Amino acid sequence: MGKRVGIVAGGIVAELFERDEEMKLLTDVMAGVRRREGGVVLIGGGPGVGKTALLDVFLRRAADAGAQVFSASGSVAASGADLAVIKELFLGSDDEEEIRSATRSSKGAGEFEDRLFAAMCRETRGQLVVVAVDDVQLADAASLRCLLYLVRRLRTAPLMMVLCESTGPHMLPPAIHAELLRHPQARQLRLLPLSRDGIAGVIEHHVDTAEASDLVADFHAVSGGNPLLVHALLADSRDARRLDPHQPSKAVASTAFTKAALAWAYRAEAELFDVACGFAVLGEAATPPLVACLVGRGADAVEQVMTALDTAGLLDGGTFRDAAVGKAILENVDAVTKADLRRRAARLLHDDGAPATVVAQHLLAASVTESWAGRTLLAAAETAMEEGQEELSLDCLRLAGQSARTERERSAVVMARVKIGWRIDPRLVSPWLDPLVDALNAGHLKGGDAAWTVKHLAWHGQFREAEESLARLGEAPYAGDPRVEDELHVVRAWLKSTCPSVSDDAPGRAPRAQRRGLQPRQVSPSSYAVELLGTVMAEGPHDHTVAMAEEILRGCRYNETVVEALEAALLTLVYADRPDRALFWCDALLQQAGPRSSGTVVAILSGVRAEIALRQGMLPAAEEFGRAALAAISLPGWGMAVGTPLSSLVLATTASGKSGAAGAWLNGDVPERMFETRHGLLYTHARGHYHLAVDRPAAALEDFLTCGELAKEWGTDTPTFLPWRSSAAQAHLALGNSVEARALVREQLGRPGGSTFRARGVSLRLLAAVSGPDQRPALLRESINLLEACGSQVELIRALADRSQALHALGAPAKARMAARHARTVADNCGADALFRRLFRDEVPDGEGGLEGVEGEDEGSAGLTAAERRVTALAAVGHSNREIGRKLFITKSTVEQHLTRVYRKLGVRSRAELSDLFVGTNMGTGPGAERLARTS
Structure with a gap:
């Protein structure tokens, strides 16, 4: 890290970091000028890298060393006025009036330049002269000609010229560059952003040493080492620390950072600001062609600005290194202009094939409701939902609703609201059920969307509407549509296992089995899974059923399979008396959900997980997952299905002796029509066990017999289910x-x-x-x-x-x-x-x-040694002493001695009593005992 360079001016210390080599070069050139070797130094770099700061420090040093300093700055505002920079250079000098008079003269440029040089010589009287122009690329043409004339006279005058040029669209023409650098004593400097060591030098006196390394990385990530932004971040971070002394040091981009970002963006260079706005608007989607089209600038200008921003450390891979930079720029763009930029960006990205969610961000920012935007917004809503961006998904749906122009478009938006709302929380679906039915009746829904309308209605207890919709799906334009028939088959199977009271077998209609046979069905995980669930609930478990359920789960992933398939396959394993396998798959699916703790899929999987824990007798886990299921979505969102997690909670708390908690769960309101569903059966059965626990056997019996009547009526009368x-x-x-x-x-x-x-x-x-x-x-x-x-x-x-x-x-x-x-x-x-x-x-x-x-030591297997336990485990399952000795590699006599001590400790007199004693204990009497003997 270069040492700190500083000067004192008016009590203010100006500090430079990592500029030692540049300052040395400037000092060496000035020393050569003293030897009558005039020199010129061209300092270049991106905006905010410290060109002006370096120039100011050097000029103060030169003045302190006795040099006569003339300085000026170029600007777009004055670029149309001839000799504006020259006039500024000699402002306040003794020959100012003569120079002004010369600029007004109609004589030729050569004579004026001669008079200018003569006046400068009189002004300095042989003294060392330093002429400095900042932002020389913005100087007017006449001033540039004069400056080039002075460069040509450097060999005969003690004159040093320092020119600062900002990289960008207004760089000096190549011819002028060549003229400047042709001089034997010409030097060129290119300032780069600060390294991490340089940033450490800036902040080392303002932060704790222990926090410095993390803070340096933070500062570098946000600023890219741009000195202007580094100092602004430091100011904001120090202000934040003063407001809250207990917060850890971190890079805070606030007021000072915003001003610094605008300081280099508002350099009176329209191209620079426009292109910067283009990059800020497009973000990670920015490319030079897209930015050029967005802001109406040429591709060359965009490339030049990109180069400038890149050399300044502000860009990283074609986008702003930190979003705070782009945000600071756009905060100072008026609302109308910003909305227009967003609208145009949306269309450009859409036509360029950008992802729907990227386009949607701009559509939302500009509130674009053009007809083409609707389809993009619906696609973005679906993608955002899959990626867990629920708020973005809902925002897209709201704007899509405003963009819809026709009834079909409005129906598509309604269906999207229902599908996405159901995945977030089915409570969001309720307001859209009536419009959904209207769209179905009007024939505006497509394929599977039409079929699953029935499921949404049944979920919310609208059974009559569900039956009417089933009937409508048997008519034009849905009748004969293979996509509708395929999904309708799944829906019917789901209804049979979940809401058996909903039926579409109206008089005069073909039986379901015949209707299914009209068209070959598309095989899907959902179709297989719901059929398997119905089979196991009606016929009990079979090995084939278990194998098929596991095959479905083996091919499923959390976000790629509808939750009906996941739930049905898991419950098939549960009701097939394989909770161990259901546990494995359910935990795997919940693990794929990651940190998500909400949403319908998480809620349903948690509910299934509670049922699994209950079947295994893991009461704390059953209660934990039951609560998690209810917390994942709202209670109204659970609809008719709320009976399932409630039943798990009631059974778990009842068995745990928490009858008060179980009663509280039962005292909550539940939908009346829930009792016409599978969930109602589970709830009623759990309530019966609560009645048993609180000594109300008559009430319990009534609940259990009610469950039996309904299970028989619905064809789900298997003890593995209920x-x-x-x-x-x-x-x-x-x-x-x-x-x-x-x-x-x-x-x-x-x-x-x-x-x-x-x-x-x-x-x-x-x-x-x-x-x-x-x-x-x-x-x-x-x-x-x-x-x-x-x-x-x-x-x-x-x-x-x-x-x-x-x-x-x-x-x-x-x-x-x-x-x-x-x-x-x-x-x-x-x-x-x-x-x-x-x-x-x-x-x-x-x-x-x-x-x-x-x-006590002499009671039960606790008093047995490891060797005695091994012998006992094998004896309890019927092995002879000789067989035990051969298995354990000990003599027959040793086996007999072990058994004698075991009989005494356990109070038994024979192998038969030994076997009877250990039946059901943790030693077991089957293959488990053999394993125990091998591993004890």
Whole structure:
């Protein structure tokens, strides 16, 4: 970093950084002039790089060294007046009047130049002379001729000439450059922006050392090292720090920065300002041809300004290094001109094939409502929505509505509002449903848009309108349109699994199956997924169904697949009793959503995630995702679907012992017609379990039986979807109706899906409750194994509680305590402490979290060594001592010694008792026990 160069003038210190070499060259040329070797220095550079500052410092040094200094500046305003710069040079000199008289003379230019040189010699009387002209490119032609004459006389006079030229459209002609640089003592300087070290030198005395490195990078990113902007940023940043001393130091572009940006832009050079405005308006889309067309300047002028801005550090890759520069320029353009620039930029970019969102930014800024803008705005709204720019999307839709001229255009805008509004929050769709139906009836909607109108109506509970729209889609111009038929098939499948009460089977119309067969359908993820969901809800799970659902999810991405397909495929896995696979795919999709915490897709996926957590018995997660689902969109936006996240929250809080919270969720208003949907079934079923928890078994039974009636009517009577029979059996047991409970349980075991691990495990637990004492342990052992295998932890705790009670009743307290300890472990894992305490209240002393009599060294598997656990795990699944020794690479005698100690610690006398004791514990008795033996 060059050392700081400074002078004191009037108490103000002017500082230059990284200009040591330039100052040395100027000083060397001045020293040569003293030896009668006249010299000329041409200083060039982009706007704001410090040419004037360098010149001022040098001239003060020259004056202090005894030189006679004449200085002037060129300007566009005076460029039309002959010899304006020359007059300014000699303003205040003794020969000023003679020079003025000479300029008014009609004599030839040569005689005037001679008189000018003679007057200068008299003025200086042999003293060193420095003639300096800033912005020489703006000097009038006559003054330039005089300056060139003086250059030719440099060899015979102690004269040094310093000319500053700004890079840009008004640079000196090449002929003048050649004339100036032909002199033997001519020098040319090109000033560049400051480096990071130079910026550090500017700010080092104004910021903390610890913050300097980050601040230097910040300053360089915004200013590009342009000294004018660097000092302005420093002033703004210091002002901001004074207003808030606690905020960290950072580059703040405010008042001083704006003024500095305008200082170089408003240099009375119209081309410079116009082209700068063009770059500011076009932003990242700026190219020289586009800027030239936008501002009405020649391509050469644009290229020259680009060069100037680039050498000044203001451009980076053809755009302003920081948006603050362009913003500062445009803030000082009047509203009419700015709007015109935006309008023209929009059309230029549109014709150039720019992305719709880029064009839309300009259309919005200028409020362009021309007919061509409508299609661009609709495309931009869709793209912006996909990119998560919701506000931009809505703004585009509003302007598109103003641009629409025909009924079809207005219908297209309405459809776009509905589709995009639904993705943001379905509440935004409500005001547009009536216009949407009008557009459908008028035949103005296209393809899939027409079909999905039915879904939007059903989502908001307008079932009659949905049925009428279904009927309308069977008429001209929609009838026979393959695009309508394809999407309508998906919509019908969605209605069947979600809103079964909505039907379009009017008298005299062909059955749906026949209508579907009229045209070959286009296969789509949505079509497959909703059909799979309907199949699993009606027929129960099948391996093929699970495989197809996973195949759909494998090919889906968050933003590329409609949410109906994602939801249906995930729920297919959930209702096929594969919550583990549903968890994997749902988490992957939510991860693709990134930091988004709002929007309909996030809301629906979070709702599904809550259902998955509930099936696995992960109560805190179910509550967390249920709340996240409701927070992602407004409650009115949920429409009929609000029953699903509410049901998860009610079940999770009820099982967690938070009956007050569950009651609060149930006390909220829900749409009346929700109870005609799948979501209403789930809500009613959850409400029934709340009634059971607060000792209202009669109310619970009514809810469960209502669910059963509707599930039968709608063809969705499978226990993997809605186990209303086992739930009703629990209510009957609470009412003392064991016969009715047994009948419901046996009926559930025979239903499609009743043999899945979860459904059968719950059924066997309830069957044990209505069976004799001797039958209960075996039924509960199988129930525990099934529930543990499928990961249904809440139901597992209930089964372990029943087994503990059954073992106590049979006089086996050690085994009962082992079951209780296992339940404690499960409850800790799934956040079901309140449920555990309620079910094991006799085992949990007041004020303690453990189990009385279970934590001792000689009780349960906790007292076994690692070697004993390995031997026990293999013995419990039926391996002989010899087989155990071979598997564990120990002798048969060692196995026998381990088993002797295990029998003593666990209080058992045989392998049969050992196996019975460890059924349902965390050691297990199946392949899991083998794995435990290998890894313990």
